[in-house]
Amino acid sequence: xxxxxxxxxxxxxxxxxxxxxxxxxxxxxxxxxxxxxxxxxxxxxxxxxxxxxxxxxxxxxxxxxxxxxxxxxxxxxxxxxxxxxxxxxxxxxxxxxxxxxxxxxxxxxxxxxxxxxxxxxxxxxxxxxxxxxxxxxxxxxxxxxxxxxxxxxxxxxxxxxxxxxxxxxxxxxxxxxxxxxxxxxxxxxxxxxxxxxxxxxxxxxxxxxxxxxxxxxxxxxxxxxxxxxxxxxxxxxxxxxxxxxxxxxxxxxxxxxxxxxxxxxxxxxxxxxxxxxxxxxxxxxxxxxxxxxxxxxxxxxxxxxxxxxxxxxxxxxxxxxxxxxxxxxxxxxxxxxxxxxxxxxxxxxxxxxxxxxxxxxxxxxxxxxxxxxxxxxxxxxxxxxxxxxxxxxxxxxxxxxxxxxxxxxxxxxxxxxxxxxxxxxxxxxxxxxxxxxxxxxxxxxxxxxxxxxxxxxxxxxxxxxxxxxxxxxxxxxxxxxxxxxxxxxxx
Ligand code: SIN
Numbered sequence: 001x002x003x004x005x006x007x008x009x010x011x012x013x014x015x016x017x018x019x020x021x022x023x024x025x026x027x028x029x030x031x032x033x034x035x036x037x038x039x040x041x042x043x044x045x046x047x048x049x050x051x052x053x054x055x056x057x058x059x060x061x062x063x064x065x066x067x068x069x070x071x072x073x074x075x076x077x078x079x080x081x082x083x084x085x086x087x088x089x090x091x092x093x094x095x096x097x098x099x100x101x102x103x104x105x106x107x108x109x110x111x112x113x114x115x116x117x118x119x120x121x122x123x124x125x126x127x128x129x130x131x132x133x134x135x136x137x138x139x140x141x142x143x144x145x146x147x148x149x150x151x152x153x154x155x156x157x158x159x160x161x162x163x164x165x166x167x168x169x170x171x172x173x174x175x176x177x178x179x180x181x182x183x184x185x186x187x188x189x190x191x192x193x194x195x196x197x198x199x200x201x202x203x204x205x206x207x208x209x210x211x212x213x214x215x216x217x218x219x220x221x222x223x224x225x226x227x228x229x230x231x232x233x234x235x236x237x238x239x240x241x242x243x244x245x246x247x248x249x250x251x252x253x254x255x256x257x258x259x260x261x262x263x264x265x266x267x268x269x270x271x272x273x274x275x276x277x278x279x280x281x282x283x284x285x286x287x288x289x290x291x292x293x294x295x296x297x298x299x300x301x302x303x304x305x306x307x308x309x310x311x312x313x314x315x316x317x318x319x320x321x322x323x324x325x326x327x328x329x330x331x332x333x334x335x336x337x338x339x340x341x342x343x344x345x346x347x348x349x350x351x352x353x354x355x356x357x358x359x360x361x362x363x364x365x366x367x368x369x370x371x372x373x374x375x376x377x378x379x380x381x382x383x384x385x386x387x388x389x390x391x392x393x394x395x396x397x398x399x400x401x402x403x404x405x406x407x408x409x410x411x412x413x414x415x416x417x418x419x420x421x422x423x424x425x426x427x428x429x430x431x432x433x434x435x436x437x438x439x440x441x442x443x444x445x446x447x448x449x450x451x452x453x454x455x456x457x458x459x460x461x462x463x464x465x466x467x468x469x470x471x472x473x474x475x476x477x478x479x480x481x482x483x484x485x486x487x488x489x490x491x
Contacts, residue, residue, distance in 0.1 A: 077176065080127065081124040102189050115451075193212060232257070235257070269404070280423065291392050
């Protein structure tokens with residue numbers, strides 16, 4: 001273990017995979033390095049699972065399925081609730097691990113652990129509320145039931161930007177529903193996932209119900225998608241990889257949940273409350289240094305409020321503190337790696353070369369290969385890369401507009417349809433715009449939309465299915481029509 005990671009419970013730092021209740025290395029002993037994005041220093045090494053290791057994990061999940069699904073919903077819920085309370089017991093350590101491998105400031109990491117825990121609690125409760133229904137039959141001697149059953153063995157492939165919350169948002173509903181899981185965390189942030197899975201084990205969730213394989217994605221993803229045993233795949237990540245996994249899953253006709261890329265518009269109308277809009281823009285745009293699929297990517301501001309909004313947003317951005325997430329008062333950490341930094345800087349350079357103007361920055365930080373200074377750009381246009389591509393960094397481009405219809409047209413002019421935000425105090429406009437925005441999530445006068453009780457997901461090339469809310473557990477259930485005929489009811 002790296003001695004710089006000081007944990008109250010050192011057992012949370014794990015460099016092995018859990019398969020069938022056994023913590024083990026890759027069959028061939030291969031490992032990958034995991035580095036700290038703030039310093040570039042190696043944190044440690046985790047197994048680089050082979051296809052054979054992944055098959056072991058699938059077999060373990062298959063073996064554990066029958067006894068797990070036969071437990072009552074209440075029994076499963078109790079174990080999942082125990083997992084929830086253990087996560088909260090270890091919130092500080094889990095945040096320390098997350099900041100080390102992902103970079104987000106400690107306070108934000110702690111916020112993510114608490115957010116991750118809400119899914120565990122919510123789905124423990126939802127386990128008890130799974131309901132089928134009965135259907136009026138066409139003849140007196142027949143009964144028809146629509147019964148809910150767990151899908152079976154599920155695979156979860158999770159991203160680096162939310163190393164804890166995306167694990168719990170997938171695994172908690174799966175196991176609450178009676179499914180078993182093979183989870184593959186991002187190769188960049190495996191330690192948070194390993195710690196969470198260890199806590200699930202400590203909570204008493206039986207061997208094989210949650211298995212975790214770490215390493216590079218190609219062999220693991222190909223094995224999970226090719227397996228006929230795996231009945232469902234849930235993935236959060238890019239549209240490019242989502243589409244690849246969808247193709248790979250076609251031969252086995254898997255159920256898919258795909259949370260993919262976004263290009264969220266953030267509309268501010270003249271009649272909006274400027275302070276509320278600025279607070280929302282900060283929350284939406286700069287969470288996790290702008291590395292979320294639901295980040296405001298295009299900020300569209302109407303003429304009459306434009307200058308006031310830009311001035312206040314600039315003030316808030318200038319007050320941000322960029323640096324190592326472990327340092328006091330830091331609000332913006334490093335980006336995940338040099339490739340991410342290069343892409344964000346390319347978007348900024350492209351915008352400046354097309355006439356954008358820097359309205360405010362947060363002030364620099366030493367290492368420009370890891371850190372990007374938050375910036376507000378005015379004069380953004382649809383000719384710029386940041387209008388059509390997800391920037392995934394702390395860049396706030398302001399597009400100016402005059403008419404409502406023009407703003408809606410620009411907002412919808414994207415193949416993505418994940419999150420959208422708008423600010424107005426006109427209730428007629430509120431309905432009009434909410435109904436016209438073509439996105440899976442529409443937020444009025446708030447910059448936050450991710451929470452356990454609400455369905456989260458996109459349309460168009462942003463994906464399939466919903467996570468969270470009552471929909472979240474449905475994704476792990478099949479409906480079985482049970483027809484009972486020839487009933488002798490007249491005796
Ligand atoms: C994301 O996947 O980037 C968003 C996750 C969240 O907001 O929960």
